[in-house]
């Protein structure tokens with residue numbers, strides 16, 4: 001079983017969110033399950049810097065090549081060389097990968113998706129159109145001279161809107177008689193859709209026939225996300241809860257009708273924790289490691305963190321942490337409304353994040369009001385994220401929606417109790433500390449329901465109340481640390497899904513599970 005895994009980020013080389021963690025962990029876990037996995041990544045400078053090439057780069061066939069159906073595939077800007085594919089390995093992990101080398105598209109400073117003004121790069125359709133096209137060409141064996149892969153892939157597995165057009169191009173090449181591998185498309189966040197105007201259709205070499213309700217047209221625009229959802233053989237998303245939610249109008253982002261239509265093809269498979277990176281017992285980024293049976297290191301980590309962040313070094317002050325993109329999705333504007341009462345009651349708050357200027361400003365003003373009690377670090381800092389996870393008592397994830405969420409899983413593993421809103425993967429992974437759940441040993445955190453500042457306030461009151469009952473706190477903390485959200489389980493589900501898509505497998509495999517069962 002050979003899988004071409006098409007994505008834009010991979011930890012530790014390039015990371016803007018959980019997608020990078022998944023792209024590092026899932027291919028590794030799939031390999032442990034016996035699959036062969038090759039990553040296909042855009043040649044961003046950060047990725048190229050950690051990539052060891054093997055052999056010569058191979059030119060992709062240009063549009064109009066006799067081997068290709070006429071007119072299909074993206075154009076190439078005049079005056080630049082046609083993209084190449086370079087086979088090799090990611091240096092840190094040894095992971096086999098293909099790099100799509102196209103300096104005109106990928107070699108530029110700043111965020112991989114957004115320009116300096118925070119707007120999508122104006123040529124994003126071409127950039128990620130080429131990613132999809134490259135995936136489809138590799139998948140259908142149309143790249144002459146690409147021998148490094150050995151056998152052609154059995155499955156092309158694309159991730160999020162950036163890889164959406166791979167599914168459309170594969171479908172179209174199949175329509176032209178090419179033998180195509182099975183295709184799987186995973187939604188990590190349905191809200192980011194990769195929309196562009198219909199004028200892109202020609203530049204992307206997509207026939208007018210696909211620009212329809214039954215194709216990739218979305219309210220008069222071309223949607224990369226919809227292309228993925230429409231044309232992939234199977235769809236997955238990163239938790240059973242989110243798989244259910246996106247089939248409804250509230251979380252469906254306008255695509256719920258299509259998702260309901262394809263419900264029998266949609267699977268919720270929960271993400272996991274990469275124990276090689278997130279394990280308090282041997283976390284290389286911590287000066288004090290610890291385990292559930294010996295939490296002394298956690299106490300030391302808290303004191304060190306308070307010192308580092310210029311917070312009062314108060315062992316009994318409940319230290320709430322946040323590690324997050326600062327976007328409306330994450331609900332952190334709710335936190336700014338409750339900070340004053342939180343610190344008034346003796347709580348401390350430490351926030352690490354980057355994102356929307358408005359949320360950054362609001363948090364900054366809170367931190368200014370509460371020196372010694374609230375710390376704010378703006379930017380991306382992997383090592384500090386680990387120190388916060390270790391030194392915090394609780395971690396807040398008050399999201400409006402949350403496809404899976406990883407920080408609450410890391411919080412559980414590090415005994416930093418998650419305070420989460422009951423939505424998507426958060427609801428799937430955290431059990432509220434109501435009294436009977438403390439008694440029966442199932443409580444692992446604090447869960448609230450309404451997306452409102454008063455509801456978050458009440459949840460934080462309950463967090464403080466639990467903290468004042470050290471025996472109960474310790475019980476919940478032990479339950480939390482005993483949870484295991486391993487990648488092995490997820491990898492087995494993906495593998496079964498791939499196998500069910502093989503030609504001739506339909507009769508042998510059970511019908512697709514309903515969304516929400518997490519079964520694949």
Ligand code: ADP
Nearest residue numbers: 017018324325353379380381382385405406407
């Ligand atoms: P999302 O993918 O929606 O951003 P997840 O919870 O799935 O949310 O994943 C977020 C990942 O990014 C986690 O690994 C988290 O530790 C990390 N992260 C988020 N913000 C920062 C930051 N400012 N610095 C370091 N790591 C961060």
